[in-house]
Amino acid sequence: MSDVEPAPCLSEFLMGRMDCRRCGERNGKLFSSLNVQAIDHRSLAVHDYEFPSGMRILRQGDPADAIFTIRAGFIKRWLTLPDGGVRIVRLLRPGDVLGLEALSQRSYDLSAGAITAVHLCRLPIEAIEQLRVTQPNLVAELEARWRDLLARTDRFATMVAAGPSRARVLKLLRYLAQFAAPAPCPSVSRQDMAAMLDVSSATASRVVAELKTAGLLRERRHRFEFDLASVEQLLAAMPRSGSQSRKKV
């Protein structure tokens, strides 16, 4: 599942103009406290898009003129190192906002790509700025999203992408299952695993392959299907599941 070349223009995947009222009904959690009807839909259209799995959505450094609410599917955000290498920095899921940095910067500082097929709404920053003055709760909403993003990043770094390599892969599976719930756990390419965990793709491949031959995991239709308890058990049985970490503090 490699990344597809960038669309010359997002409009290729434009589905239509959104009716925010209806969206609010369906996705109670999205900007829950927000009265989206306050958006001046005449001048600032909210459109929704569907991207196929693997599609690049944002490129690091792109001019940032909108944020996106994720209505369905999973997204990865990554950065490109000076040497050309790639590191995946976080995952986003339905209910998350993609591209928050657009609200205080003029360019995206991470690339974004669809891990699965994705459905999202594009909100021009002008629309948000407009709401900011009329909707006082929006400020708290945004603040909570920043905080949540940071906390998730911290947790991922310490609880998933740390410890012995093989353990990291297992922890990633556990994380993915919980992260995706109630949606099924999306399958992730070995290379993406490697880029998330800082392990070699060979190691990622080996661990997954071993789980498969042990009958504990299967991969069908771009889904990982496995028994969470078994993975937990393997992790627990693992010699020092990732802690030469000092206990005393």
Next chain:
Amino acid sequence: MSDVEPAPCLSEFLMGRMDCRRCGERNGKLFSSLNVQAIDHRSLAVHDYEFPSGMRILRQGDPADAIFTIRAGFIKRWLTLPDGGVRIVRLLRPGDVLGLEALSQRSYDLSAGAITAVHLCRLPIEAIEQLRVTQPNLVAELEARWRDLLARTDRFATMVAAGPSRARVLKLLRYLAQFAAPAPCPSVSRQDMAAMLDVSSATASRVVAELKTAGLLRERRHRFEFDLASVEQLLAAMPRSGSQSRKKV
């Protein structure tokens, strides 16, 4: 430099009541756009504190009723894993705000400790909330700080705490020097290095020791003194300075 036991009460380190006007003069960058005189100093006192190196300042889970601006010194923030292990998640420096999460949560979600002697101002959240309504730029200021914190965390995880263990230690030294500038590079305990980089303290110790015997680094008065160029050079000469990372994306 282990962590000192928690102070029963911060007031032990209370230096006095602050005059925000004078503080603003000295630290142009702190909440630069902010008119701190708008704080009602009668009811909501701003006090400043000095902590010795090693002192624990905040404990994960503590009730969060204030943020702190860092006027001098360096601070680490860490989380305690379920198994009791410790992972240092980020560093803060003069000009940073400690405990931003207090503004949208009722408890701190990371512990904080002084890496060096530290001087900070305590701002009750009530004071900030008060300013929020009178000072419209404060919202943007806070948003920028969240964004910055996240970007720094991303960068640290990908550019410092990744790659071969020995390279991580070197990258940490490079990072520290740049991070601390123009202040001198503070020395960091091998255990803290280990907790930041997810390597063993033995490895951290070995790399530092080797640099010392090579005459490239010395540790005096809780300072690392070394030639940045030499460390860069070592890193460059390092076999694959941390990239089995895929190039193509």
Next chain:
DNA sequence: CGAACGTTTGAACGATGTCAAGCGGGGTGG
């Protein structure tokens, strides 16, 4: 002066990254 703790250092095993070759699937073009 003793105890506690962190650092240093050695030795050895195990884990993991690198390299390389073979396989398989999906997409493209004939």
Next chain:
DNA sequence: CCACCCCGCTTGACATCGTTCAAACGTTCG
């Protein structure tokens, strides 16, 4: 519609790196 090709996955062999374990040293603090 089929064949080929490209790319990612798999898998083995191997060398190296890094963790673990353990012991000794030094320093700080009581």
